[in-house]
Amino acid sequence: MQKLFFDHALLGEGWADNVTITHEAGTIAAIERDSTQGDAAYGGSIALPGLPNLHSHTFQRGMAGLAETRGPSGDSFWTWRQVMYGFLGALTPEDVEAIAAYAFLEMLEGGFTAVAEFHYLHHGPDGAPYANLAEHCERIAAAAEATGIGLTLLPVFYAQGGFGGQPAGEGQRRFLNDPVRFAQLLEGARKAVASLPDARVGVAPHSLRAVTPESLAAILPLAGDGPLHIHIAEQVKEVEDCLAWSGLRPVEWLMDNVPVDGRWCLIHATHLTDAEVGGIARSGAVAGLCPITEANLGDGIFAGVEFAGQGGVYGVGSDSNIEITAPGELRQLEYSQRLALRGRNLMAQRQGESTGRRLHDETCRGGARALGRAIGALAPGHRADIVVLDGAHVDLAPMRGDRWLDAYLFVAGKAALDRVYVGGRQVVAGGRHAAREAIEAAYRRTLARLVKA
Template sequence: MKKIHFKQLFTGENWLTSGATIEISSDGNIDAIVEGPTPHDAVQHSGIALPGMPNLHSHAHQRAMAGLAEHSTGEDNFWTWRQVMYSQLRLMQPEHLHAIAAQAYVEMLKSGYTAVAEFQYLHHDQKGRHFANKAEMSLSCMEAARETGIGLTCIPVLYTYSGFDKQGCNNGQRRFHNQLDEYLEILRIVESTSKGYANCNTGIAPHSLRAVDVALINQLLDAVPSGPVHIHIAEQYSEVEDCLAIFGKRPVAWLLDNVDVDARWCMVHATHIDDKELRCLLASKATVGLCPTTEANLGDGFFPAQAFSSKGGRFGIGSDSQVSISPVEELRWLEYGQRLLKQQRVVLGDTHAGESLFKNALSGGAQASGRNIGSLAPGRRADIVVLDENHPRLVCRSKSQLIDSWIFSGNENPVYQVFVGGEQVVQNGQHKNEKAISARFAATMSALSKSHE
């Protein structure tokens, strides 16, 4: 039994401001939280303990191209960005992905994410052939998670077509393509490997309605009847137009009409929905995956967050394309987008915008990951982010003001200790393996850029 005492603690629901000890059992779960002064056998930490934030949508490989798609070619949009992304990952090998994912995961941990849902669609070699181990690329991400200590929901992605009319995959997509039986082989390998890692589970993902049709989604659900299900659903308006042209329905409506969508589901980028789709999405109890910095970077559009969240809609946040790896920036821009649209202030929160966004994203992220995370309570993983109480952004703040100030004041990072499953992975703002992981990332970027020349 490990005992860690904090001066202040937010459980995800309540503030304990006169000190609290988290008792952690050997499996990394919280056994008890006891209010009061430091017991003689506890380790004392000053600072403010919060539940770690789940990152519900990540493509680790895109960390390698963050910032490299900002040069204009004249008519720039999501689809021209996608071409750049395809060309960037053309030469990526499992060892490269491992190095890039480890760098991304270190950055996540240092920013306050303690878990990541990795939506992994890069499965094959450059010629589109299986690796000797068909799950090699997904296992590279899992190894990076294990090395860095971040919690992982490993989600291999099923990608079968290149469009709503079931065209075959194009050259840029041949590393993604699988038939259902091949995909299930990959999934089974990932599932069995994940059993050796206490902070890991698995999920499934039909990539999008562009890449998988509803009949195939239903076959996938029959084969895998439990655990998280993630999908890219309505990110670009042209997807809505294509879906309408072929099926006569918008993507969210088409999915909800043909597939049993429930709380297992995470609808990533449900950006373009009408009022009826919003009501049906609420009734489904699915989580919506919002990635405001990526959605802004790609010019996707605005999700109707106020209408959704004011009716109890569940949402979480993701770093997606890794243009920013920061729960603060995702939550801040989620709120700012709505303020700019509505010309109002404090749109998504109740009385405290920062704390309210933080709470909602914790519980939505936990639901989407299908893991016992997202709050500090008995039975949950001991995933703890500790803010420096003496940081200039946080001095003379109490309770809700602390999270409001973290989210809405400045950019210096007050995260200084991070624990995942009770193990400390960030100490005084530094990850335990940061130097070696950064050096390997730099060497990998150098190797990949040379091979592009």
């Protein structure tokens, strides 16, 4: 048993002062309000549940800034994707690990304490599998171990280049598997994370354009009781191509052909009809939103106000990792709704409610469901994943209660972060990860070679 004492903490029932959190083997065993510090270690000023990051492609952190040059015409997600294909062509397993470790470090310094890694870079540059089929899974697991972040690993099944079984292109050859080899890869992934505390493995069909109905049916049972994630309805062209293939929109097709429930996370779900918004909300599936990436790629704006108003569950992820910041994702989510609907405080749902509190509560709940782990709350039985704000920060010092969250999300951002604990173990102090120096040095060496290449 270990104890941490906090001046203030956001518990399931609300804010409390002088809180002692007792944890055992990384899991919260007891919480005492209005306590004295006694023999507990001092944990910090303002404790929040750590925010889960429900969607990440860590290797893309290495290409951040490389796709911001205007092309001849019509720059879009699809032209960005070509830049991405060129970048990944030179990545080695060592590069994958170095980039993942740096991205995970930034997540922890930015307020995320756990991540769902949507992992689809499986093979060598020529598309041939490594002798160890799960080589890259092991590299992701090693990066998680080095940084201490909680991990849900989602090996991605990718077999086609477009709807209706179109052949994959050369840039996709490092992603490809058939269902038999994917099952082997999945077993390797489970072994790769076996030594990590509280890690989970799920299954992620990349998108409806990357699978056939037959292969989708073959791989879904492989997840067991693990989470299921899929990219869907991110782009208008994707919707149009799905209609041309099946006569249905992507979400319509998925809902008609697969028993979508609370184990599912539908990533992006940007372009929806009113009926699709309601259908996802009723299913219990999580809408996996990546507001900074969606803005960077020009995807569009999710129907957040309508979805939340129907009781939909949502969370956020850092996706392409162009900028890694938990408060930044929540701020961008709210701001996207303000721009689309020309209003303010739109994700809050009742008069007098803090927008920051609503966003943080909902994305903790949705992220925990998407990662399939008992996280996202300071409560017994949950992992002791805790983000601590600096109560003396100039923007937080005059505040109290929910206004701490509003100031954190909309004003100070990650500059207000002081400490981070994962499973009760401190990994960030003074806003800086304990292993930053070594991890950053390896990342710098990796980028120096890749950017020249």
